[in-house]
Amino acid sequence: MPPTARERVRAELTREITDAARRQLAEVGAAALSLRAVAREVGMVSSAVYRYFPSRDDLLTRLIIDGYDDVGAAAEAADAPDAPPRDRWLAVCRAVRAWARSHPHEYALLYGSPVPGYRAPQDTVPAAARVALVLGRILGDAAASGALPPAGGARDPALISDDAVAVLGGDHPAFDDVVRTRALLAWSSLYGTISFELFGHFVGSVQDGDRYFDRAMSELAALIGF
Amino acid sequence: MPPTARERVRAELTREITDAARRQLAEVGAAALSLRAVAREVGMVSSAVYRYFPSRDDLLTRLIIDGYDDVGAAAEAADAPDAPPRDRWLAVCRAVRAWARSHPHEYALLYGSPVPGYRAPQDTVPAAARVALVLGRILGDAAASGALPPAGGARDPALISDDAVAVLGGDHPAFDDVVRTRALLAWSSLYGTISFELFGHFVGSVQDGDRYFDRAMSELAALIGF
DNA sequence: CTCGAACGAGAGCACCGCTCTCGTCGGAGT
DNA sequence: ACTCCGACGAGAGCGGTGCTCTCGTTCGAG
Known part of the structure; x- marks a missing residue:
């Protein structure tokens, strides 16, 4: 009706x-x-x-979910599936950074200190995963297209969860725990870099934020194998 | 008197x-x-x-400075100047992580979203720099002892400030902008990793936090050249 | 010894999150 | 077409917050 x-x-x-x-x-x-x-x-x-x-925290939770969706959409829009993995990675990183710089308080709400007593994980998880899914797809496509060398193949389910393995491109000869660790490290380092810039920890160290960011993300791409 | x-x-x-x-x-x-x-x-x-x-924010600023000093002291205590650079780096990373896990709210205050309108940078800077100074000394000692290969030697003052260069071991043939960028990246990635763990972004991905952390920090050590 | 500065207590202001009550009005079921 | 329950907005109110101001008191330098 x-x-x-x-x-x-x-x-x-x-x-x-x-x-x-x-x-x-x-x-x-x-x-x-x-x-x-x-x-x-x-x-x-x-x-x-x-x-x-029902409460101020529920209103904030709504804003958190919307924020994750917004930055996730920006990341998805920046990804060009036909480009080389390194270019795709860099483009998504730049898009996330641009979104963070234009939405500093929203970024702080998503990736800074958790504000309420507890965040409602169940509702925010799917929205929060969108950026990670984009990065995981880049990794998976790179492996599928043979752009990554075969890896040793060790797989320890006690280290990284099956869910994360699925997001990171599933099972593939190019993936082992070392590569997956590097991918998770690159993922969190993207946010570490943006947070340091936004929260002022780079003040006095990094002069040219744009160039430093590109260089740092390029180092991470090389670490993964792109 | x-x-x-x-x-x-x-x-x-x-x-x-x-x-x-x-x-x-x-x-x-x-x-x-x-x-x-x-x-x-x-x-x-x-x-x-x-x-x-004079205000609640000034009280928080006092706590921020004390927090920086506390984690800085923990990092300094964990550093063993006679050990190989890789071991020193890993020990300091572990010490910072251990401090963060035992002082989650203080860590969030230091490295999460800035809480007051503005943090007083002048007062907090020296305390905040202590951990960075420890990491910089490890890098400088590694270069001085010849553990690092000579680098290309490019130096662009517009990218990284002179202050940061001084903290990162000063001028040395083993240092160029690439190495310094990697060091800054490793520094911020340490906090990105800890923040992701503490703020719950690794929930569902990383199962064994201890082992993942050691592996990730080892990757960063290798990236720097340790 | 004096007198100004530092101090603690208290009242008060504007704001906050949240709860409860009380009329009002929409719309689904009869 | 009518009834009645539930959703709704307004208002008062509770306990809490940061912060300001005033008022006696007390310490200590001159």
Whole structure:
């Protein structure tokens, strides 16, 4: 059956609230995001917002999921499946960095200190995995096209989970635990590099952020074998 | 002249406040650290604390500096100057990870999202540099002892600052921008790895955190040339 | 010994997350 | 077509927060 008028206005108001919350987040950051200010912006009284989100943390969880989807979409859009693996890797890294620099508070919410007591993992996992899936597909395609040399072939399920192995291109002669470790390392190092830049730990060390980033990501590509 | 009784009790009370704040931080995290709760714990009224710290953010800044000093001391204690560079690097990495795992909220305060509007960089810089100085000394010693092969020698001051070059062992035939980039990358990747583990981004991927960490840090050591 | 500075306590302001109650109104079932 | 339950928005209120101001007290330098 079609949505009733009440359902439509509810969906509309939910969107207005999340939009206002996203604007607040972009302006003042997650720590200073106030549910009451969001309510004021949409012309509601604060208690009315609780009809739509049970708590401030649930509102933040919504923003987290949307953020993961946003950066995931940016990564997917930047990936050119026909390009060489090294170019694909670099393009995705650049896209994630560009997204982070244009959404610093959202990036901090996703990859900085966890803000609420507990994040709801179940809901955020699929959205959070999108960037990793893009990187994993690059790795898998590189192996399938024979761009990677065969590896030793050791496989220890107690080290890296089966799920991660599946994301990283599955079973292939080019993959062993060393290659998979390097891929996970490159993945986390991408975010380590962006976090250091965004959170100011490179201040006084790295002068040209753009060139340093490209060089660092190229080193990681070479480490993987691209 | 010797400190007056008033000065001594002031120093003592300042210490009591920071100690209570550190306990609060360890328990509930920086976001939930309340100046009023700290005041209650030391038996003061909240307004009295403002005689010692002008604002909650200044209290947090004090904790940030202490945290940098603490992890810096742990890194320095773990470094064995007579060991091979690779062993020294791995030992320092393990020490930083161990500190982070035993002080998760403090680690998040130091290397997660910046909490206050602005962190006071001038005060925190020397304490924050201690871990980097340890890693830089390992690199410098390795070069001085001839453990590193000579490098191409390119040096672009617009890429990496002179300060960072000094920390990374100064000018040496074994160093060029490629080696220095790899060292900075390894440095930030150490924190990227720890952050991913602590903030839950490895959940579902890495099964054995200890072994993965050692392998990943070994890959970084090899990347530098250790 | 004096007097100003430092100090602790208390009240108060504006804001926060969240709960509860109370009219109102939409819409599904009869 | 009517009824009635549930969703809804508004408002008051609770306990908490950071921070400011005032007011006596007390310490210690001159």
